[in-house]
Amino acid sequence: NAGVTQTPKFQVLKTGQSMTLQCAQDMNHEYMSWYRQDPGMGLRLIHYSVGAGITDQGEVPNGYNVSRSTTEDFPLRLLSAAPSQTSVYFCASSYSASEGAGEKLFFGSGTQLSVL
Amino acid sequence: KQEVTQIPAALSVPEGENLVLNCSFTDSAIYNLQWFRQDPGKGLTSLLLIQSSQREQTSGRLNASLDKSSGRSTLYIAASQPGDSATYLCAVRVKAAGNKLTFGGGTRVLVKP
Numbered sequence: 034n035a036g037v038t039q040t041p042k043f044q045v046l047k048t049g050q051s052m053t054l055q056c057a058q059d060m061n062h063e064y065m066s067w068y069r070q071d072p073g074m075g076l077r078l079i080h081y082s083v084g085a086g087i088t089d090q091g092e093v094p095n096g097y098n099v100s101r102s103t104t105e106d107f108p109l110r111l112l113s114a115a116p117s118q119t120s121v122y123f124c125a126s127s128y129s130a131s132e133g134a135g136e137k138l139f140f141g142s143g144t145q146l147s148v149l
Numbered sequence: 150k151q152e153v154t155q156i157p158a159a160l161s162v163p164e165g166e167n168l169v170l171n172c173s174f175t176d177s178a179i180y181n182l183q184w185f186r187q188d189p190g191k192g193l194t195s196l197l198l199i200q201s202s203q204r205e206q207t208s209g210r211l212n213a214s215l216d217k218s219s220g221r222s223t224l225y226i227a228a229s230q231p232g233d234s235a236t237y238l239c240a241v242r243v244k245a246a247g248n249k250l251t252f253g254g255g256t257r258v259l260v261k262p
Contacts, residue, residue, distance in 0.1 A: 037192075073254075075252045075255070076250075076252040077252075078249050078250070081249070091249060092249070123193070125193075136198075137183065137195040138183065138185075138250065140185075140192035140193040140194070141192050142191055143190075143191070
């Protein structure tokens with residue numbers, strides 16, 4: 034049971050480069066999301082999706098794009114990397130996207146990104 | 150805006166002692182509250198989820214309580230073990246923000262043998 038799989042685990046970019054962080058889940062979850070975790074700032078929501086073809090912005094969406102063409106995959110794209118995007122990125126999913134459904138959130142193991 | 154606070158930021162206890170971790174939130178209009186565990190370099194693992202209509206949830210040595218009116222939740226870990234050493238985070242799902250979770254900063258726990 035793979036759960037939520039993130040790749041790569043580590044990445045170093047130069048300022049201005051672009052890249053895509055991959056996230057896949059095999060639990061048929063409706064809801065998928067991306068968080069970044071920074072010291073002193075905690076976990077902050079970047080983007081989320083309540084189903085294939087539907088995405089929305091979270092707390093800190095600037096500089097990131099997402100798409101959800103399938104239920105399983107939810108890639109996060111950095112268009113032009115900046116040092117401020119140095120962080121640990123987590124993908125998370127839950128079975129239901131309905132408000133109040135109260136489903137547990139399953140996290141991937143994270144991607145540590147450094148932008149020089 | 151919902152704010153979630155966890156105090157203390159770090160805690161060290163001898164093995165066998167009961168752990169009490171606190172979480173407070175400013176907006177009581179929540180759908181649920183989750184407690185997570187995070188080991189160094191790893192993702193988060195959901196431990197307990199309490200619906201807004203519930204007062205507590207239990208799983209093995211873990212017990213979490215919820216008092217919405219006072220904006221507080223407490224995670225109790227009975228008879229702590231060195232393997233309980235980790236960072237514990239709480240997060241609330243707020244009614245005014247769709248499916249978004251707001252996380253606390255976490256409490257880093259060290260259980261000494």
